[in-house]
Amino acid sequence: MSVLQINSEAISGFSRAIQKAGVKIPKDFSIICIDSNPLEAVAQEPSLTTISPPAADIGAAAVTALIKSLAHLDIEDPQKFWRGTLVTRESSGPAPK
Secondary structure, three states, X not given: OEEEEOOHHHHHHHHHHHHHOOOOOOOOOEEEEEOXXXXXXXHOOOOOEEEEOOHHHHHHHHHHHHHHHHOOOOOOOOOOOOXXXXXXXXXXXXXXX
């Protein structure tokens, strides 16, 4: 089993609760977090595997869209997809057999 969560703050309580119930991370359950806070990710026990979004690219696109919107210009592509960077740490592993 696994869970994908949006940020490390939201996952910390979940992680503690399932470990308290006897679930072994990552042996029984993997956790992956979409976050860009590496300090928080390594402070977790076990350290969180994360997908780090390209924050600078996302911020630049948001500012460009805002400026175009305020100028009543068309926004070429209102939906964008970015490739994040997977940072494998202790909270993920192979699926149990």
